[in-house]
Structure formats: C-alpha cells, structure tokens
Amino acid sequence: MSIIIYIAVMAGVTYLIRMIPFAAFRKQIKSRFIKSILYYLPYAVLAAMTVPAIFYSTGNLKSAVVGTVVAVVVAFFEKPLLIVALAAAASGLITDLII
Amino acid sequence: MQKDFKKGFSDGIPIGLGYFSVSFGFGILAMSSKISAFFAWLISATNLTSAGQVAGAEIIAASGTLAEMILTQLVINLRYSLMGFSLTQKLDSSFTTPKRLLLAFGITDEIYAVAISQKGKITASYMAGLIVIPFIGWTSGTVAGALANQLLPEIIANNMGILLYGMFIAIFIPAAKKSKAVLVAVIISAAVSVVLKYFFPFISSGFSVIISAVIAAVICAALFPVKEEEEEL
Structure with a gap:
C-alpha cells in the first residue's frame, strides 16, 4: 500500500478528532464512567507506548535502561519535557561511550 | 487583533523549541522505519502530534492495515477531543466556524495547556499566533532529524531514539506521582x-x-x- 494513503488516513483521523468537538460540541459529557475512562486513557496510552518499546529505542539494552531510569527520575522531579527527553538521550549516550 | 497574534506568537516560542528537539527524534525514528525525509516531513506537517506519529510510523513500517491505523490514531489522539471540547468554553466570539475548522488543527497537549491557562477568553488571532512557531519547530525538527540520521555517528543517532519516549515519561510520571x-x-x-x-x-x-x-x-x-x-x- 502506498505510504501516501497511510499518511492521508492518519492525518484525516487526527484532524477529525480535533475538529469535531472543537467546532461542534456544546454540551458536557454527563456519564461519570465515560469521563473517567477519558481521564485515564492518555496516561495509559503513553505508558503502553513507552513500555517495553523504550528498551529497544537505542539499539542497545544497557543504554536504554540507563536512559529510562534517568528519564523517570528527572520526570519525578517535574522537570520540563525537553529536559527529561535530553537527559534520557545524554545518559544513554554516555553509557554507550563508557561501556 | 495584531497584538493578540503577537502575544500568541511569543507564547509559542518555547513550545516550538521543545518541539524541534522532540520531532528530531521522530525524524530519526522515521528514517530507521524506512520512511524518507520527505514523507517524515509530510507526516509531521499534516499530523502535528508526537505519540500518534510514532505509532503511525510503526504501522507504516510494519505494513499494517488501515483499520489498525484508524483505531490507533483514534485511541492515541482521543485526548485532543477532550482538549478541543474544554477549549470551546474559553473561546471568544472571534472564533467563527471557518476559524474553528482551521485552528482545530493546532490543538496539541502543549498548545492546549498554554491556551487554557490564559486569563479570560482567547481570540482566534491569539490561537493562530500560538500555533505558528510550534508548527515550524515540529516540521523543521523532523527534517533535521531525518537528515541527521544519515550524518550523525551511529552511536549518537541511536541514542536520540529515546527522546520521544523520554517526553512521554515526562508527561505520565508527574501525573502518576500526584x-x-x-x-x-x-x-x-x-x-x-x-x-x-x-x-x-x-x-x-x-x-x-x-x-x-x-x-x-x-x-x-x-x-x-x-x-x-x-x-x-
């Protein structure tokens, strides 16, 4: 299948998700259960995307584990996104250079 | 109106700088998924989202089905629906339907966070200004990453692969702490x-x-x- 079709579908779905409520929604969702699912979903999605894929993200398990631990610690202290991401990459790189 | 645009523009600069480095990671990831620099740019310019693009690139690399692509984007990006809904309570009367259709494209986690934290209502000019630098940062970072993937020593390029995951961690760890x-x-x-x-x-x-x-x-x-x-x- 052509990559253009994938990209068109991807972009179309993403745009509609953003656009429909923004342009049309006027009422609040009433179901507390649905609201709760929507509240937890983003964090659950990010966790599932990160684990275990992050351990394969550097092509080397050692640097990936070090990078992950550093990212979790830096994130725990609520540093900005950019700092967390760079700390993960830098610590992984240092690990690869040393070992 | 022009003043609001300028205010949004400058509020968007730190977001754009962050996006540049994170999308650099996406560019590298795209190249290692055998997606060319041009298509990596096209994905970033038409999607403007991190997690969805990573998952989308993985599906493209694995020659997945379109159903899988639609469902994945729907689940991963569903939060934008909530953000878009939440933002509707914040928009002033300058948000006509055509402007809503256009500006909805710029709803991302960070743009939403900045827009929703403004005092009082926001204007369409403000939101338009807010989107400019993040869009430029995201698309140019993607291309830089894709090109750097070929130029950088392998050990550095490999370790850049963790950037996006680091950003995900930076979102869910503080939330889990609280x-x-x-x-x-x-x-x-x-x-x-x-x-x-x-x-x-x-x-x-x-x-x-x-x-x-x-x-x-x-x-x-x-x-x-x-x-x-x-x-x-």
Whole structure:
C-alpha cells in the first residue's frame, strides 16, 4: 500500500478528532464512567507506548535502561519535557561511550 | 487583533523549541522505519502530534492495515477531543466556524495547556499566533532529524531514539506521582503491554497499545471514578 494513503488516513483521523468537538460540541459529557475512562486513557496510552518499546529505542539494552531510569527520575522531579527527553538521550549516550 | 497574534506568537516560542528537539527524534525514528525525509516531513506537517506519529510510523513500517491505523490514531489522539471540547468554553466570539475548522488543527497537549491557562477568553488571532512557531519547530525538527540520521555517528543517532519516549515519561510520571489512580493506570497499561509483546507477538504494536490502554482505563474508571475537579486533562 502506498505510504501516501497511510499518511492521508492518519492525518484525516487526527484532524477529525480535533475538529469535531472543537467546532461542534456544546454540551458536557454527563456519564461519570465515560469521563473517567477519558481521564485515564492518555496516561495509559503513553505508558503502553513507552513500555517495553523504550528498551529497544537505542539499539542497545544497557543504554536504554540507563536512559529510562534517568528519564523517570528527572520526570519525578517535574522537570520540563525537553529536559527529561535530553537527559534520557545524554545518559544513554554516555553509557554507550563508557561501556 | 495584531497584538493578540503577537502575544500568541511569543507564547509559542518555547513550545516550538521543545518541539524541534522532540520531532528530531521522530525524524530519526522515521528514517530507521524506512520512511524518507520527505514523507517524515509530510507526516509531521499534516499530523502535528508526537505519540500518534510514532505509532503511525510503526504501522507504516510494519505494513499494517488501515483499520489498525484508524483505531490507533483514534485511541492515541482521543485526548485532543477532550482538549478541543474544554477549549470551546474559553473561546471568544472571534472564533467563527471557518476559524474553528482551521485552528482545530493546532490543538496539541502543549498548545492546549498554554491556551487554557490564559486569563479570560482567547481570540482566534491569539490561537493562530500560538500555533505558528510550534508548527515550524515540529516540521523543521523532523527534517533535521531525518537528515541527521544519515550524518550523525551511529552511536549518537541511536541514542536520540529515546527522546520521544523520554517526553512521554515526562508527561505520565508527574501525573502518576500526584494521583495514585493514574499510577495504577500506568502500571496496568505497561504490564499488559509487556505481556502482549512477549506472549502474544502476533498482535501488532498498534493494537497492543489500544488493548493495553483501554483495559487500564476501564479498570481505573471502575475503581477510581474521577471527581468533578479532576476532569480537566
């Protein structure tokens, strides 16, 4: 299948998700259960995307584990996104250079 | 009107700088998924989202199905629907329907966070200004990453692969620190994801994310229904 079709579908779905409520929604969702699912979903999605894929993200398990631990610690202290991401990459790189 | 645009423009600069480095990671990831620099740019210019693009690139690399692509984008990006809805309460009368159709494209986690934290209502000019630098940062970073992938020493390029995951960690760890329920959701989701990866290898990564996240979110919604003040993402 052509990559253009994938990209068109991807972009179309993403745009509609953003656009429909923004342009049309006027009422609040009433179901507390649905609201709760929507509240937890983003964090659950990010966790599932990160684990275990992050351990394969550097092509080397050692640097990936070090990078992950550093990212979790830096994130725990609520540093900005950019700092967390760079700390993960830098610590992984240092690990690869040393070992 | 011009003043609002300028204010939005300058508020968008730090977001854009952050996006440049993170999308650099996406550019590298795209190249290692055999997606060319041009198509990596096209994905970034038409999607403007991190997690969805990573998952989308994985599906493209694995020649997945379109159903998988639609479902994955729907689940991963569903938060934008909530953000878009939340923002509608904040828009002034300058947001005509055509402007809403156009500016909806720029709803991202960070743009939403900045827009929603403004005092009072926001104008369409402000939101338009706010989107400019993040869009430029995101698209140019993607191209820089894709090109750098060929130029950088392998050891550096490899370690840049962790950038996006680092950003995801930076979003869910502070949230899990503040809320035990979010922590439980994160742990369940990660655990299911690991089980699927090693015990059900025939399930693609896209579906694995959907299954893991929905199981975790439904369990946590049943165990820890949110209180009114927790609703806003």
